[in-house]
Amino acid sequence: MIDHWPLMGLRLTIGDVELRLPDDEELAQLADVAERGVHAPGDRPFLNGWTDGTPAEVARRFVQAHWGHRAAWTPQRWELELAVFHEGRPVGCQGMWASDFATVREVTTGSWLGIEHHGRGIGTRMRGAVLALAFAGLGSEFAMSMSFEDNHAPLGVSRKFGYRPDGITRDALHGEVMVSRRLRLSRQDWETGNPEPVIISGLDPCRELFGLTGD
Incomplete structure (x- = not known):
């Protein structure tokens, strides 16, 4: 499959955490993690509401979205959804997406983590x-993130990496206005933040898929 879809060979390793595309069995295991919950009951940390519904519906929507x-x-519009493995076990997903990346050189990130794995530093890693893939691997100039004002965990992670305020967005969710903080991280701020080393493997065959032909 790697010959036809090189992204299957992309690996990011940071400490005891590995990120890569899951095979179908691992995708099923991730769906089980999602089914058990990714946030406390009653919380609404995601704008798209993908965690609404029964556990079985949540799991099925996750698989379909992946x-x-x-x-x-x-190459002009892509969304990379990497499974996150902690000590070999699937625990969540880390996404990164962009449009016209070869020109704009800007990505946006988003993630979720099984609720039983919260508070262990996995989200930061x-x-x-x-971010290492974006800046060191692909040559991005900026990385964006958005979180609701009361979603403190991802906002705290963004502060650790040196993101700066970039305004707000106002959206409707279940008939209510939800305010998100937009945050922007520049290549310079990422570099001066002394980021933890990340091993990136299998990237070169994927560059064309990211729109980087000839880079």
């Missing part, structure tokens, strides 16, 4: 891994 990202991928 398949959809791969099917819709083009998985963000650090994709």
Whole structure:
């Protein structure tokens, strides 16, 4: 499969955390993690509401979304959804997406982590891994992140990496206005933040898929 879809060979390793595309069995295990919950009952940390519904519905939507990202991928518009493994066990997903990346050189990131794995520093390491991919691996100039004002965990992770305020967005969710903080991290601020080393392997065959032909 790597011959036809080189992204299957992409690996990011940071400490005891590894990020890569899951095979179908690992995708099923990730769906089980999602089914058990990724946030406390009553919380709404995601704008798209993908965690609404029964546990079985949440798991099924996650699997469908993962398949959809791969099917819709083009070098001009892509969304990379990497499974996160902690000590060999799937615990969540770290996403990174962009449009016209070869020109704009800007990515946006988002993630989720099984609720039983919160508070162990995994969220910081998985963000650090994709930031290394974006800046060191792909030559991005900026990385963006957005979080609701009361979603303190991802906002705290962003502060650790040196993101700066970049305004707000106002969106509707279940009939209510939700305010998100937009945050922006520059290549310079990432470099001066002394990021934890990340091992990136299998990237070269993937560059064309990211729109970087000839880089």
